[in-house]
Amino acid sequence: MATVTEAPPPLAPTAPEQKPPRKRGRLVPYWLLLPGILWLIVFFALPMIYQASTSVQTGSLEQGYKVTWHFATYWDALSEYWPQFLRSVAYAAAATLLCLVLGYPLAYLIAFRAGRWRNLIMILVIAPFFTSFLIRTLAWKTILSDSGPVVSTLNTLHVLDVTNWLGWTAGDRVLATPLAVVCGLTYNFLPFMILPLYTSLERIDGRLHEAAGDLYAKPITTFRKVTFPLSMPGVVSGTLLTFIPAAGDYVNADLLGSTDTRMVGNVIQTQFLRILDYPTAAALSFILMAAILFMVTVYIRKSGTEDLV
């Protein structure tokens, strides 16, 4: 009868132990939380409820609005503005993909190859954050201008013929086309992709690369089987951090696009601030929120990193 009550195996090194709460300080966490959480409840959660109620109201600005549980607003909004919704998702997805393709090499470079240049490159990635993004977006107007070097080069190389055929550009211009908007979105949210990618790449033990090399893995195989899978947390949070704001953005579509590139953000902005049709605007923003929450949930499930949230 050798029933040895084994001690549980020692856990892997975990975070330092939590301080056991003292009896007298039981209310301390609540006092610490109170002001901040109250702020979020009053100015984040409560507004959502107000918006929900606005979306089912009917009436007019002159006579006032009343809650009439008029859910048809949702249907009307969706049937009128589905092209803008689709466009938002398509543009945001394209920009996110481009951010990943463009951002990965730079994150990799900073994490593994930059050496003593690492800090400088980091600063150059972060510094634009502190320059007004509107000014930088306006600079794209100059860069992509009809008579500028970019457009004429693309024209000479016949790239514009291809993009015209795809419907990304129109005629001899890039400005006021989907390509310009996606380019602006990609640019705007690129740092949000690079930073999480860098964080997760930096955590990878360099010896794993050596080990893969020792086992005769080609660099590309090492990347496919070791580096990329280990960087998945960064890929997931990076794509979320670019996709969500990009889908709700209206600045790029407004400054670099035309009426044919309007996204759902543009519609919400116009409905709310110019047309003053509050129920429709509220319904639209709820549909956008629901769509994004749905897509994000599915994506997080699929990518198998549920501990992220």
Add this chain to the structure above:
Amino acid sequence: MPFVNWLKRNLVVIAGLLTLGYLLLPNVVVTVFSFNKPKGRFNYEWQQFSLDAWKDPCGVADMCGSLSISLQIAVWATIGATILGTMIAFALVRYRFRARGAVNSLIFLPMAMPEVVMAASLLTLFLNMGAQLGFWTILIAHIMFCLSFVVTAVKARVMSMDPRLEQAAQDLYAGPFQTFLRVTLPIAAPGIAAGALLAFALSFDDFIITNFNAGSTVTFPMFVWGSAQRGTPVQINVIGTTMFIVAVLFVLVSMAIGNRRNRQKA
């Protein structure tokens, strides 16, 4: 084929540097066009070199006023969000309590919400309350959306802190207040600073939420937005260039200080 081999080996570096170029190109353009002398109201085409805008950065009506409003809001939003956020972060990391999960999701949601949705919902709240849109509504909104980012930054730092240091301080007869001031706060400081810096940058640069809740108050991003329709003065490029240089210098200086501290410790 030495060149092809070199290219193969350095493909990542080349691709990375190209992306860096893409990231910095607008900043270069902004800087170059701050020395332009445009013909019309719009500063999109190169005409002629000129130092006019740099000599008289506040020469445009209302621009520097909007800059000062933005700075004031950013400073107050940073102070507010940093204090509230740091308190929440400490509560979340250091204590077990009920409703912890709910608090965590309440912190997470504002970061996972498109800005335009938050902006619109806040506006419906303010309209329903009959609040006067302006400085205060902007400030309230900015504290709200900066809060989550501060919590995340401070949490990361406090989580990696060893609570035994505080226990040691208490064993050495430091009171709770003294322990907090002399041990806890200095260790958490880099996280708090990072959170504050992030809050400042987010608030100063915010356009979407401000656009909805500003009423007739004009912050700097709002001014730039308006000028995109009415005509962009060169002075905007001067401010943009200055902001970029100040940001780079600021990071360089803070890194130099950090390095010196590390060397002193070693």
